[in-house]
Amino acid sequence: xxxxxxxxxxxTFPLLMLLVSFSAxxxxxxxxxxxQKYQDTKKDKNGIEGGGWQFNFTSSGSSRPGDDWxxxxxxxxxxxxxxAHAQEWSDLERSISKDNFEExxxxxxxxxxxxxxSSDGKGGVEDxxxxxxxxxxxxxxxxxxxxxxxxxxxxxxxxxxEKGNENE
Amino acid sequence: xxxxxxxxxxxxxxxxxxxxxxxxxxGKFFGKYVEDSRFTVxxxxxxxxxxxxxxxxxxxxxxxxxxxxxxxxxxxxxTEMTPAxxxxxxxxxxxxxxxxxxxxxxSDKDNVRFMVKEQGDVIHELLMIAVDxxxxxxxxxxxxxxxDKLSRLSSDMGIKGMENLKNIKHK
Numbered sequence: 093x094x095x096x097x098x099x100x101x102x103x104t105f106p107l108l109m110l111l112v113s114f115s116a117x118x119x120x121x122x123x124x125x126x127x128q129k130y131q132d133t134k135k136d137k138n139g140i141e142g143g144g145w146q147f148n149f150t151s152s153g154s155s156r157p158g159d160d161w162x163x164x165x166x167x168x169x170x171x172x173x174x175x176a177h178a179q180e181w182s183d184l185e186r187s188i189s190k191d192n193f194e195e196x197x198x199x200x201x202x203x204x205x206x207x208x209x210s211s212d213g214k215g216g217v218e219d220x221x222x223x224x225x226x227x228x229x230x231x232x233x234x235x236x237x238x239x240x241x242x243x244x245x246x247x248x249x250x251x252x253x254e255k256g257n258e259n260e
Numbered sequence: 261x262x263x264x265x266x267x268x269x270x271x272x273x274x275x276x277x278x279x280x281x282x283x284x285x286x287g288k289f290f291g292k293y294v295e296d297s298r299f300t301v302x303x304x305x306x307x308x309x310x311x312x313x314x315x316x317x318x319x320x321x322x323x324x325x326x327x328x329x330x331x332x333x334x335x336x337x338x339t340e341m342t343p344a345x346x347x348x349x350x351x352x353x354x355x356x357x358x359x360x361x362x363x364x365x366x367s368d369k370d371n372v373r374f375m376v377k378e379q380g381d382v383i384h385e386l387l388m389i390a391v392d393x394x395x396x397x398x399x400x401x402x403x404x405x406x407x408d409k410l411s412r413l414s415s416d417m418g419i420k421g422m423e424n425l426k427n428i429k430h431k
Contacts, residue, residue, distance in 0.1 A: 196308040201300040210307070242314035 122187035123221075123235060127169060130180060146171050161244035166217075167237040175203075175229030184233065193221055196249065203229045208249060213237070220245070222252045284400040285377070285387045286335045289353040293337060302336040309333065309403070327413050331403035343396035347371070350389050350398060359387060365424045369393070372421045376405075386410065390421040397421065 131146065149168040173180045193209040200206075205225040210218055216239045225231035240248065286294070293299050313329040339346060351373075359375040366372075370392035377385040383405040390397045397420070401410060407425060414422035 194307045195303065195305045196311065197302070197304040199300075199302050202297050242311055245311055246315045 121219075122190040123184075123219075126184055126187040127171070129183070130171075161238075161240060161247050164238040164240060164244065165236045167235075169233075169235040171233040171235075173231050173233065175231075181231070188221065191219075193219070201227075203227055205231075206253075208252060210245070215239075218245075220248060224252075284333060284335055284385060284402050285354060285359060285375075286337050286398055286400050289355075290337055290350065290398060293339075298341045299337055299339045301338075302334070304334040306332045323409060324413055324416070327406060327409040330405070331401060333402045334400070336397065336399045338395055338397040340395045343391050343394065346396040347389065347391035350396075354387075354389075359385075362386075363424065372424050374425060383407065388421055388425075 127146075147168075147170040149165075151166055173184070188209065191211055193211045196208040196210060198205065198207040203225065204227045205223060207221075207223040209221045209223075211221075212218055217237060218240050219235065219237050220240070222234040223231060224234075234252070236248075294301055309328060309331050313325070354375065359377050362374040362376050364371075364373050370390065372388065372390040375387040375389070376383045377387070384402065386401045386405050386407070388397070388399040390399075399419070399421075411422060411425035414425065
């Protein structure tokens with residue numbers, strides 16, 4: 093037993109580090125936890141939402157390569173956040189960072205911002221996030237999940253860019 | 261633990277923790293202004309360039325697609341506030357040992373400088389610093405850079421100041 097331990101000792105630390113980093117990926121995402129938290133806190137005592145709105149959509153989501161990108165979306169979450177809710181913005185950004193989303197591109201001008209990010213999941217499923225913040229600091233947050241091809245992602249980028257330009 | 265085991269585990273650790281670092285001139289010398297609301301900042305990440313290289317473009321010439329494939333990031337930092345002051349600061353901050361001056365275009369209205377960072381025989385980064393009475397712009401392309409092709413791509417994109425790069429072969 094002791095011999096086995098001594099043999100494994102040199103690789104114990106790197107293995108632990110790997111387990112820590114991969115177990116973080118296996119947990120429910122921080123962005124999902126953020127939704128849950130703000131779904132609860134946004135409603136006042138009468139059950140009415142204040143300071144923004146949320147929209148959820150889920151479907152089975154097609155995985156056929158030839159289909160339109162929107163039919164491949166299996167989960168869509170839209171959220172509006174008021175400029176006054178600075179804490180929500182910072183919580184959201186922290187959640188995105190903890191979930192290891194990678195930025196595609198961003199454009200910032202004064203308080204305004206347009207940003208797209210994505211995160212690769214299991215089985216080719218990818219999460220794509222788009223953040224559009226106006227000059228006053230009010231913003232929209234889109235989060236979608238699906239099996240997208242490179243061409244789909246290019247179309248998604250173009251679609252959001254078009255919407256972003258309209259909002260400016 | 262012997263070295264061979266570390267060689268195996270270290271890349272895995274990097275993958276697991278998602279380490280990513282951007283090492284362009286804007287990040288190094290002007291990083292504090294990236295979050296400054298006086299500046300307009302455009303960032304295109306390596307992820308986006310990887311994505312663009314996978315897309316089948318029918319309407320774009322293959323050499324331009326190749327140019328994009330060899331780029332890894334692009335960052336633009338621009339402001340209309342005190343352009344001359346920021347230009348002076350940029351020129352003072354940039355490490356001239358690392359960034360070699362390639363071309364300077366000076367007129368009574370504006371001043372455009374191109375600098376390159378080389379790794380062996382390859383241009384790893386192209387930095388443009390431009391100023392006129394209205395604005396100050398810093399732009400950094402990182403990747404395996406072919407100046408001729410990049411100038412074509414930039415003029416197609418309508419990037420102000422980059423037209424000066426077009427004549428580089430004739431200078």
